[in-house]
Amino acid sequence: RMLSVAEEYEYMVAPMPDGMGMQPYEALKEIGQSPSYDADSARLLLATLGVFPVGSMVRLSTGEMGVVTDSGTLSERGQPQVLVVSDGSGHGASGRSVGLGEGGVTIVGTASAADIDLNVGHFLFA
Secondary structure (H helix, E strand, C coil): CHHHHHHHHHHHHCCCCCCCCCCHHHHHHHHHHCCCCCHHHHHHHHHHHCCCCCCCEEEECCCCEEEEEECCCCCCCCCCEEEEEECCCCCECCCCEEECCCCCCCEEEEECCCCCCCCHHHHHHC
């Protein structure tokens, strides 16, 4: 049961035509709310990945864009960490790290790295 939920998540987030091309948080939300999936396995997947898995592109309440570098599921604080990659006007940023539990900064949306021509791996593995 756990493998089938994980495989379905992988299919949902894989780019088309091989998958559905969903954003990770949308796929996790659907899996968590659908009675089609084993509830315990769905909760375990969500607890493991976090709502915004590492590598997710997010829009912050400050207007900045960032890449999730720690989903918060394993950190002591339990809050996602985001590396800011662009300011509110779309220009490159200094790459400061923001803890979403600190200073009132929140995630207000997501974006596709492909839509803004960004190599997420560059920020995660540099």
